[in-house]
Amino acid sequence: MNTFLTLLLNGLSLGAIYALIALGFAIIFKASEVVSFMHGSLLLFGAFTIAKLNDSIGFFPAFICGVLATAGVGLLVERLLINRLRGAPLISLSILTIGVDIMMLTELTRRIGSDILNAGHPWGGDFVRIGGIGLTENRLYAMITAAVLIALFFTAFKFSSWGVAMRATAEDGETAALMGIKLGRVSALAWIIGAGLAAVAGLFLVGSPTPGVTPGVHAVALRAFPAAILGGLDSTGGALAGGMIIGIAEAMASGYQEQLLFLGRGFGDVVPYVVMILVLLVRPSGLFGTKELTRV
Amino acid sequence: MLEVEDLRVTYGGAVQALRGITLQVPDGKVVAVLGSNGAGKTTLLRTISGTLKLHRGKIETGTVTFDGRSLGGRDASRIVAGGVVQVPEGRRIFSRLTVEENLRAGGMGSKDKAAKSAAQTRVYDLFPVLADRRTQRGGLLSGGEQQMLAIGRALMAGPKLLLLDEPSLGLAPRIIGQIGEIIREINRQGTSVLLVEQNATMALGVADLAFVLDVGKVSLSGDAAELAKTDAVQRLYLGHGAGDDTAVQQAAARSTKTLSRWTA
Numbered sequence: 416m417n418t419f420l421t422l423l424l425n426g427l428s429l430g431a432i433y434a435l436i437a438l439g440f441a442i443i444f445k446a447s448e449v450v451s452f453m454h455g456s457l458l459l460f461g462a463f464t465i466a467k468l469n470d471s472i473g474f475f476p477a478f479i480c481g482v483l484a485t486a487g488v489g490l491l492v493e494r495l496l497i498n499r500l501r502g503a504p505l506i507s508l509s510i511l512t513i514g515v516d517i518m519m520l521t522e523l524t525r526r527i528g529s530d531i532l533n534a535g536h537p538w539g540g541d542f543v544r545i546g547g548i549g550l551t552e553n554r555l556y557a558m559i560t561a562a563v564l565i566a567l568f569f570t571a572f573k574f575s576s577w578g579v580a581m582r583a584t585a586e587d588g589e590t591a592a593l594m595g596i597k598l599g600r601v602s603a604l605a606w607i608i609g610a611g612l613a614a615v616a617g618l619f620l621v622g623s624p625t626p627g628v629t630p631g632v633h634a635v636a637l638r639a640f641p642a643a644i645l646g647g648l649d650s651t652g653g654a655l656a657g658g659m660i661i662g663i664a665e666a667m668a669s670g671y672q673e674q675l676l677f678l679g680r681g682f683g684d685v686v687p688y689v690v691m692i693l694v695l696l697v698r699p700s701g702l703f704g705t706k707e708l709t710r711v
Numbered sequence: 712m713l714e715v716e717d718l719r720v721t722y723g724g725a726v727q728a729l730r731g732i733t734l735q736v737p738d739g740k741v742v743a744v745l746g747s748n749g750a751g752k753t754t755l756l757r758t759i760s761g762t763l764k765l766h767r768g769k770i771e772t773g774t775v776t777f778d779g780r781s782l783g784g785r786d787a788s789r790i791v792a793g794g795v796v797q798v799p800e801g802r803r804i805f806s807r808l809t810v811e812e813n814l815r816a817g818g819m820g821s822k823d824k825a826a827k828s829a830a831q832t833r834v835y836d837l838f839p840v841l842a843d844r845r846t847q848r849g850g851l852l853s854g855g856e857q858q859m860l861a862i863g864r865a866l867m868a869g870p871k872l873l874l875l876d877e878p879s880l881g882l883a884p885r886i887i888g889q890i891g892e893i894i895r896e897i898n899r900q901g902t903s904v905l906l907v908e909q910n911a912t913m914a915l916g917v918a919d920l921a922f923v924l925d926v927g928k929v930s931l932s933g934d935a936a937e938l939a940k941t942d943a944v945q946r947l948y949l950g951h952g953a954g955d956d957t958a959v960q961q962a963a964a965r966s967t968k969t970l971s972r973w974t975a
Contacts, residue, residue: 502764502765502767576815576819579808579812579815579816579819580816580819582805582807582808582812583805583808583812583813583816583819586805586806586807586808587803587805588765589762589765589799589803590799590803590805591805591816592761592762592765592787592788593760593762593787593791593796593797593799593865594791594796594816594817594819594820594864594865594867594868595787595788595791595792595796595817595819595820595821595868596788596816596819596820597786597788598788
């Protein structure tokens with residue numbers, strides 16, 4: 416039983432990180448109708464920046480700089496590419512983000528080389544024990560941070576002017592424009608937030624139990640993609656639920672690996688995609704997605 | 712005052728939607744634009760409201776000015792800030808947002824809180840039914856209520872000129888009458904109105920001036936009441952009067968033409 420609860424808790428904490436990334440996918444998709452395939456490298460970029468700055472300016476300033484720098488990259492991509500090419504087929508814009516992803520990943524891989532950079536979290540890899548169940552400190556903080564950020568996000572989304580503008584734009588962009596809502600600004604803000612959230616997720620993803628910043632983090636980040644899809648790409652609540660489901664499924668599959676040996680080793684890495692396919696078979700537009708979705 | 716001068720608009724560089732339109736909306740007036748499908752009514756509104764780009768349309772020649780400032784090529788949000796707001800065809804309310812949020816979205820262009828709350832009071836005064844339903848989702852309203860919400864949402868921006876694209880579309884005759892009343896009331900409160908309609912009876916009843924569009928050109932224009940009396944408008948848009956006879960005569964004239972051998 417304790418094993419199960421430990422796995423569940425670890426799954427939830429991993430899921431919280433995935434939810435942050437998936438939330439970024441979802442708001443970018445809602446605001447600009449573009450699927451950002453570059454989140455993996457945004458996340459790696461964030462973690463890399465934090466790790467690099469950590470030695471010279473200390474952890475917390477490095478963290479803030481890393482998040483801002485990543486948000487800046489998001490803004491740059493939106494301004495220079497997505498916004499300029501508005502009107503181009505949305506599928507092309509999404510594929511464009513793959514191109515940016517490859518360029519960023521290549522450069523980051525070259526810079527990281529074969530090192531494993533340390534993001535320098537002030538919290539170590541110690542285990543926190545609650546009763547019989549345990550969780551690394553890093554994952555505990557990840558869960559708390561994600562909960563705070565997600566709560567802030569949903570409050571803003573529901574009540575702030577930005578939230579109303581964002582939801583109006585997501586539902587009907589042309590009418591939103593007719594009402595004086597600046598579509599460019601809504602989209603730019605969504606990219607800033609989406610990229611910023613990716614950087615925060617990146618920080619926790621490279622902490623214990625993961626060894627540190629390696630190009631491999633990029634692939635881990637992509638597992639948030641099935642999370643966003645199975646939640647319904649245009650649903651923020653779905654991103655949250657999807658992240659949790661994927662996190663728990665992955666933790667369970669890795670934890671019960673011995674019992675699942677007949678499926679082969681490393682099933683945990685595949686399980687996000689398996690869960691996504693199973694959900695999509697039953698609900699093609701995701702758990703909370705809009706049914707009559709006519710976009711990409 | 713809105714002035715459109717010799718406006719030519721094409722889509723995708725090929726399809727000519729407007730072929731040189733000139734019209735004016737004087738301050739404080741209601742101006743109706745009539746025309747059948749494909750006459751260019753919606754394109755005209757898109758050009759004025761700055762959403763032409765979203766449809767890959769382009770102004771070839773001509774100017775659109777409001778109070779002396781050019782609107783051509785401006786961003787939609789700046790046109791709204793300049794006091795020209797459009798109610799889109801088919802209402803297009805945000806169905807997943809509540810009535811109140813829809814109105815908030817309408818006031819998003821300005822930062823003036825006092826003006827916005829005044830505008831909201833005005834909207835709830837004009838449409839008490841919206842005040843009753845302020846927490847309901849827009850999608851749950853009836854067609855007439857949705858049209859009221861669409862008009863109310865546009866009024867939130869405090870427009871000097873309101874553009875209405877077929878507000879009678881898909882509504883019951885009694886509701887259409889109400890919409891006509893509302894347009895008159897909005898105009899009395901000092902907002903000019905450009906009303907694009909296929910329902911000529913309502914439009915000519917409400918408007919001071921009217922323009923008739925025909926395949927991208929103004930074919931008739933003048934005082935709305937006088938225009939309503941002309942044969943052409945009676946025949947084409949009001950569907951009664953001398954029209955039927957003329958049509959019959961024309962048909963008769965055509966059939967009396969005798970066939971002859973083609974020798975050229």
